[in-house]
Amino acid sequence: MALVKMIEDGHASVEVQAVFDEIKTARKSDWVNNFWKVLASSPATMQRIWSNVKLVMAPGALDALTKEMVYVAVSVTNNCEYCIHSHTAAARAKGMSEEMYAELLAVVGLANETNRLANGYQIDVDEQFKPKFD
Amino acid sequence: MALVKMIEDGHASVEVQAVFDEIKTARKSDWVNNFWKVLASSPATMQRIWSNVKLVMAPGALDALTKEMVYVAVSVTNNCEYCIHSHTAAARAKGMSEEMYAELLAVVGLANETNRLANGYQIDVDEQFKPKFD
Amino acid sequence: MALVKMIEDGHASVEVQAVFDEIKTARKSDWVNNFWKVLASSPATMQRIWSNVKLVMAPGALDALTKEMVYVAVSVTNNCEYCIHSHTAAARAKGMSEEMYAELLAVVGLANETNRLANGYQIDVDEQFKPKFD
Amino acid sequence: MALVKMIEDGHASVEVQAVFDEIKTARKSDWVNNFWKVLASSPATMQRIWSNVKLVMAPGALDALTKEMVYVAVSVTNNCEYCIHSHTAAARAKGMSEEMYAELLAVVGLANETNRLANGYQIDVDEQFKPKFD
Amino acid sequence: MALVKMIEDGHASVEVQAVFDEIKTARKSDWVNNFWKVLASSPATMQRIWSNVKLVMAPGALDALTKEMVYVAVSVTNNCEYCIHSHTAAARAKGMSEEMYAELLAVVGLANETNRLANGYQIDVDEQFKPKFD
Amino acid sequence: MALVKMIEDGHASVEVQAVFDEIKTARKSDWVNNFWKVLASSPATMQRIWSNVKLVMAPGALDALTKEMVYVAVSVTNNCEYCIHSHTAAARAKGMSEEMYAELLAVVGLANETNRLANGYQIDVDEQFKPKFD
Numbered sequence: 001m002a003l004v005k006m007i008e009d010g011h012a013s014v015e016v017q018a019v020f021d022e023i024k025t026a027r028k029s030d031w032v033n034n035f036w037k038v039l040a041s042s043p044a045t046m047q048r049i050w051s052n053v054k055l056v057m058a059p060g061a062l063d064a065l066t067k068e069m070v071y072v073a074v075s076v077t078n079n080c081e082y083c084i085h086s087h088t089a090a091a092r093a094k095g096m097s098e099e100m101y102a103e104l105l106a107v108v109g110l111a112n113e114t115n116r117l118a119n120g121y122q123i124d125v126d127e128q129f130k131p132k133f134d
Numbered sequence: 135m136a137l138v139k140m141i142e143d144g145h146a147s148v149e150v151q152a153v154f155d156e157i158k159t160a161r162k163s164d165w166v167n168n169f170w171k172v173l174a175s176s177p178a179t180m181q182r183i184w185s186n187v188k189l190v191m192a193p194g195a196l197d198a199l200t201k202e203m204v205y206v207a208v209s210v211t212n213n214c215e216y217c218i219h220s221h222t223a224a225a226r227a228k229g230m231s232e233e234m235y236a237e238l239l240a241v242v243g244l245a246n247e248t249n250r251l252a253n254g255y256q257i258d259v260d261e262q263f264k265p266k267f268d
Numbered sequence: 269m270a271l272v273k274m275i276e277d278g279h280a281s282v283e284v285q286a287v288f289d290e291i292k293t294a295r296k297s298d299w300v301n302n303f304w305k306v307l308a309s310s311p312a313t314m315q316r317i318w319s320n321v322k323l324v325m326a327p328g329a330l331d332a333l334t335k336e337m338v339y340v341a342v343s344v345t346n347n348c349e350y351c352i353h354s355h356t357a358a359a360r361a362k363g364m365s366e367e368m369y370a371e372l373l374a375v376v377g378l379a380n381e382t383n384r385l386a387n388g389y390q391i392d393v394d395e396q397f398k399p400k401f402d
Numbered sequence: 403m404a405l406v407k408m409i410e411d412g413h414a415s416v417e418v419q420a421v422f423d424e425i426k427t428a429r430k431s432d433w434v435n436n437f438w439k440v441l442a443s444s445p446a447t448m449q450r451i452w453s454n455v456k457l458v459m460a461p462g463a464l465d466a467l468t469k470e471m472v473y474v475a476v477s478v479t480n481n482c483e484y485c486i487h488s489h490t491a492a493a494r495a496k497g498m499s500e501e502m503y504a505e506l507l508a509v510v511g512l513a514n515e516t517n518r519l520a521n522g523y524q525i526d527v528d529e530q531f532k533p534k535f536d
Numbered sequence: 537m538a539l540v541k542m543i544e545d546g547h548a549s550v551e552v553q554a555v556f557d558e559i560k561t562a563r564k565s566d567w568v569n570n571f572w573k574v575l576a577s578s579p580a581t582m583q584r585i586w587s588n589v590k591l592v593m594a595p596g597a598l599d600a601l602t603k604e605m606v607y608v609a610v611s612v613t614n615n616c617e618y619c620i621h622s623h624t625a626a627a628r629a630k631g632m633s634e635e636m637y638a639e640l641l642a643v644v645g646l647a648n649e650t651n652r653l654a655n656g657y658q659i660d661v662d663e664q665f666k667p668k669f670d
Numbered sequence: 671m672a673l674v675k676m677i678e679d680g681h682a683s684v685e686v687q688a689v690f691d692e693i694k695t696a697r698k699s700d701w702v703n704n705f706w707k708v709l710a711s712s713p714a715t716m717q718r719i720w721s722n723v724k725l726v727m728a729p730g731a732l733d734a735l736t737k738e739m740v741y742v743a744v745s746v747t748n749n750c751e752y753c754i755h756s757h758t759a760a761a762r763a764k765g766m767s768e769e770m771y772a773e774l775l776a777v778v779g780l781a782n783e784t785n786r787l788a789n790g791y792q793i794d795v796d797e798q799f800k801p802k803f804d
Contacts, residue, residue, distance in 0.1 A: 042370035102578035236444035
């Protein structure tokens with residue numbers, strides 16, 4: 001159970017309800033997930049994080065699905081149970097197939113392995129990998 | 135400096151040189167990076183990891199560039215200096231633009247932030263996020 | 269459920285009960301939390317860790333509440349569910365208000381984000397940040 | 403060396419220079435550190451992160467020094483070399499004495515140890531630690 | 537609950553059942569644990585990981601019990617609940633006594649602490665620790 | 671360079687020099703490594719950590735070499751450059767062969783990979799792995 005009291009959709013202050021409404025509109029959804037109901041306990045945090053999410057997760061040079069899969073990759077590496085669930089669900093909703101999901105987790109697993117081989121052997125970065133700026 | 139003596143391309147045993155050659159052919163490259171020259175100190179590890187890399191990183195349901203960007207996301211989260219350099223270089227070589235790179239790091243940063251908000255508040259997973267199987 | 273059998277307060281060996289009693293006295297509490305009941309399965313570990321906790325967590329140049337909040341920050345970053353609960357409860361008992369808690373988690377989240385931006389871009393440390401000793 | 407070309411103070415676009423100027427004014431400083439010169443390669447990221455830093459790090463229920471020390475605690479736990487240097491310097495500039503610094507690192511170290519004891523033994527959260535809301 | 541549908545032993549495709557059978561034979565066991573029933577959702581991942589486990593975990597220069605204890609040490613550091621349970625059970629089955637287990641977790645805890653002291657103080661590696669190759 | 675001024679062997683206060691001397695005697699060594707010269711800036715931390723190291727790293731149910739290898743496994747997983755160097759050197763001094771080292775890193779790598787597969791798929795712990803106490 002969350003360590004603060006959740007604010008329920010429909011029982012919020014005007015400023016918090018405005019974010020709830022914006023979230024539902026943006027997602028074409030009729031419910032608000034626990035992440036936002038918990039963050040609503042601190043309206044300043046809620047508004048700041050929602051503003052960041054809108055800026056960062058909007059499709060740009062990377063499409064929305066790729067961004068969700070990167071979110072899953074980070075959340076799996078950090079072992080954030082909530083985030084693994086929410087962003088896997090979001091990636092599936094945006095079109096991630098079971099084959100894509102299996103490949104995503106395979107890359108995440110392998111990267112975590114080779115990260116430790118590179119660290120463990122203390123491998124020097126090749127000069128060829130360093131970008132040249134003039 | 136690496137914690138084992140690197141095996142140089144052209145000065146390797148037959149079994150190790152075979153992997154060096156395969157790496158250069160696969161990458162249409164005339165050099166081998168330090169990661170493999172270090173792993174060559176343990177031919178069993180080198181062959182096993184190369185086999186995994188070929189299986190996992192080949193284009194499939196996810197394209198090669200997306201896989202490299204996921205690799206970067208994991209390496210940044212874990213702070214593996216070698217892997218950040220090598221996979222950022224690989225992603226750029228596969229077409230990652232500076233705009234894509236900036237958006238990738240922005241997502242990685244935000245995911246690391248919200249992972250801690252979800253953990254810190256101990257937020258319960260919404261039932262709606264849990265997949266239903268029958 | 270813990271991976272070892274917990275030793276209950278009042279059913280412990282003399283050496284373990286002595287630590288239980290000291291913990292209750294130090295905390296002006298009539299119960300012992302699971303962390304110590306589990307560590308009691310290894311009296312050497314229990315005594316060593318309790319000795320460390322007394323030395324490190326006693327008010328000194330930093331007050332007790334600041335130390336608890338730092339403990340929460342680390343536990344959230346590492347995602348230790350037990351420690352998040354126990355040290356958030358301890359910090360609240362020592363006077364952490366809901367506003368302080370929200371600001372604490374906001375700093376923890378932001379630090380986790382900018383840590384990855386600094387790592388991801390491989391930013392060099394400015395000379396001005398390096399301390400000078402003579 | 404950073405993986406993007408740094409934008410130097412005085413050689414930036416109008417929008418980037420405005421952030422540089424604001425940073426120097428806020429810090430009563432005549433130089434800009436590498437973190438911002440690197441982030442300036444992506445003005446959207448730079449403006450967003452600066453906006454977050456201003457909101458999160460301003461003194462509120464927690465004072466500015468406590469916030470810097472929490473930042474150090476997270477950066478040490480994650481092993482972000484850049485952030486350890488920059489936020490230790492900032493904490494010292496805000497009044498962190500050597501005694502406070504030693505105690506801060508002692509708490510960070512101990513928390514990282516007991517986090518693993520709690521995880522390793524898979525200790526259940528005590529009911530007494532769970533907040534009650536009605 | 538797992539994020540994919542588990543494949544049950546006895547209800548699998550020929551290729552997946554072959555791995556299930558091999559696992560049970562190798563372990564002289566009449567059941568298959570959830571890890572493999574979940575990985576079976578992606579036969580390519582299942583076969584690849586099983587192949588790696590056989591190669592890496594077989595007794596060699598290190599005995600099977602030492603390898604299991606190293607697995608536990610990593611899993612505890614990363615806080616992987618599933619892996620802590622499965623590899624602690626495997627280590628016990630291979631002969632890890634309660635005294636060995638307590639000492640293992642004590643080393644894991646202490647290493648996590650001193651890792652942060654070394655990082656936090658940014659201690660330079662002594663020349664004497666760097667291997668010399670000629 | 672370390673963030674505090676190192677105390678040199680032979681130029682320390684009586685209490686710090688006593689620990690330096692004890693370290694050299696215990697290790698049959700004529701020099702003190704940077705870790706202790708840095709910790710000496712806080713005698714309380716130095717004495718506390720040295721006391722812990724003696725208690726935890728002494729041979730017991732686990733031999734000294736196994737403990738050093740577990741230390742390496744944790745340090746590699748956390749990417750602590752100093753600790754990787756110092757504990758790899760210590761493990762080699764205690765008899766870790768190159769074959770043992772290669773197998774150690776292979777297990778560390780694989781464990782980091784499967785930790786993320788278990789987390790990523792959110793696999794439930796099998797009842798059979800849970801210990802039964804009565």
